[in-house]
Amino acid sequence: MNPADIPGLPPGVPEFLRESGIEALYPPQAEAVDAGITEGESLVASVPTASGKTLIAELAMLSSVERGGKALYVVPLRALASEKKAEFERWADFDVDVGISTGNYESSEEWLASRDIVVATSEKVDSLVRNGAPWIDDLTCVVADEVHLVDDPNRGPTLEVTLAKLRRINPDLQVIALSATVDNADEVADWLDAALVKSDWRPVDLRTGVHYGGAITFDDDSQREVPVGRGERPTAALVDDTLDEDGSSLVFVNSRRNAEAAARRLADVTADHLTDEERTELAALADDIEGVSDTETSDDLAAVVAKGAAFHHAGLAAEHRSLVEDAFRDRLLKVISATPTLAAGVNTPSRRVIVRDWRRYDGEFGGMKPLDVLEVHQMFGRAGRPGLDPYGEAVLLANDHDTMDELFERYVHADPEPVQSKLAREPAMRTHLLATISSGFARTRDGLLDFLDRTLYATQANDTTRLESVVDSTLDYLVANDFVDREGDEITATGLGHTVSRLYLDPMSAAEIVDGLREAEDPTPLGLYHLVCRTPDMYELYLKSGDRETYTELCYEREAEFLGRVPSEFEDVRFEEWLSALKTAKLLEDWTREVDEDRLTDRYGVGPGDIRGKVDTAEWLLGAAERLATDLELDCVVAVREAKKRVQYGVREELLDLAGVRNVGRKRARRLYEAGVESRADLREADKAVILGALRGRERTAERILENAGRRDPSMDDVRAEADADAGADGDDTTTDDRSRDTAGGQASLGDFE
DNA sequence: GCTGTCTTACTCTAGACAGCATGTC
């Protein structure tokens, strides 16, 4: 199909498409147009990654906007939201404005209302609906990207319920659902009253196969010799082989440690294939990466990057990730070894994809569990860059013939699993029933069931008794915790219930927090951190060997600080969870005692990205706790607010005022304080020479800070920095300080092995 | 005596959305 033959587009778009090199639509795109996506028809497109799904969405959104409407593009990850926004901005010339709304990057309400296309995460959309954002009513088209994620036990129900709500708010809403190839796309289409386009077509040829005994055997029975030398690893041989053709590789492994170890080994392979120019560019990139964070992870990553390889997992700081992804896309990095994060994240295509580990540890399963076919296929889908690679190759690894046969059967020739609604799970029900009641979508039990009838769950379930019983027990729970009231048939949210729903808290988290705060007379920061860390909204840190003893001891030592009853050591599971939460809380406490990032990472066995994640979550939960305490008129409001601010800035109490000044973080605040500048007011009055000295002679920085502190004459012209008293020992003093404090308190820290 | 290879015992395990009000080194 020729772009000019597409109906309903804004004038000029077909020409624009042709200028961007789109002479003819891909077959699935043409099918989608035939199904009427540019004329308001709904569609489920179940097609492989990189086969032009985005254009399908764009055509639908553009035509909807052309008819005077407004489109919403729903993504599963923040990183994807910014990626898509940047992509859609190419339509700016056609008077199509794009806005973005995620938890960390929020455009103002009025501004979003004026945008033609809004990109948001599913949770954010859910939240906007709960809070009654008026522009939601104006939507004419919604796109759900990666809709197969409705299968996800944690976040799937949010997407499912959100789509159901949007369709209820606007019955004429056009829905475009983009999915990986799944077994039961027809059920999804059924649910959404949409047409279905299902295709295996790909713009770049994809060959999948298994490497065993010195050769890859592909699905079409062809072979490619990739001999493995003595003492060489198959992965290295495969990466080397791709490099001989000037192609890049993506290696998927099953743990962070494996990703890092593999990158170290593969760096020796890539190092031999670099031009001098690449070496120079990589050295610069390595410098940038090292500068992102002062941690071992950062240094390790920089070391392999200098040689043309990288690792990628959720322990990396966000900047690390994007630097690595960008450099790989620019073909500067030759190989990335990654955990499954990368398969679900932003677009990072590669000539060859190597799925080294196809089993992953799963505690619930009690051992190594094979990856889902869908997951492996998502990894496969990263192979082959449209327009750049002649073909893509996806390879699994086998050590013996039996395994090779198994892999062919299990992954190469297998269809992905069907997606299955997880809505009937308790945690999902808790949250979504309360939200549904709170925002007035339903006022009775029948009303709730009627609403739930619009979900995928109802489409799939052949009898609704399970759903009814979960609804009933969940309602009981919500009533018992004073989130909803029941009078006869009438179900309404209480004030508390409304607040909880709008704060986007899991009701169980809210209940735990409310209980804890009610009994808190004079809560300590650790007590508050522990309270929020043990809610279901916080991922807990994993207890390592030795941690049990360490934190049991700490638990008794600081027993008085905990809010709520400490479970007995003999309630195994409960106590274990209590300790995990304590470990997380202790990480936060250390963070607010200004312990350095690198010490935190090795004390808690986490990466810089994990620290950021924990801090963010704690900040959010403490903010919610503050709001709950305010509404309930509890005395601890001030304590909670202070704990939140300390987590937010990562500082001790005395630095709160300083750290509140823009451009002053935990490090600068501490240096200023040591130099005698102890408050915002001091910043306005103190000797500039002292301030400049504390800021290590950075004039621009100092001027910006003074300006932000409200000083009348921020100029640093002619000011000479007073010598920094402890130059060279900076940063270390606080850590040493902290360590002696810990030891004095009798607490085991790293290096105490007794 | 040093170095590389093999053996063995032991360790550890993926991911990341959200409120609200403004801005790290």
Next chain:
DNA sequence: CTAGAGTAAGACAGC
């Protein structure tokens, strides 16, 4: 009680 790669440390051979 499940799996398998990584790792550190010791054993051993070869020079």
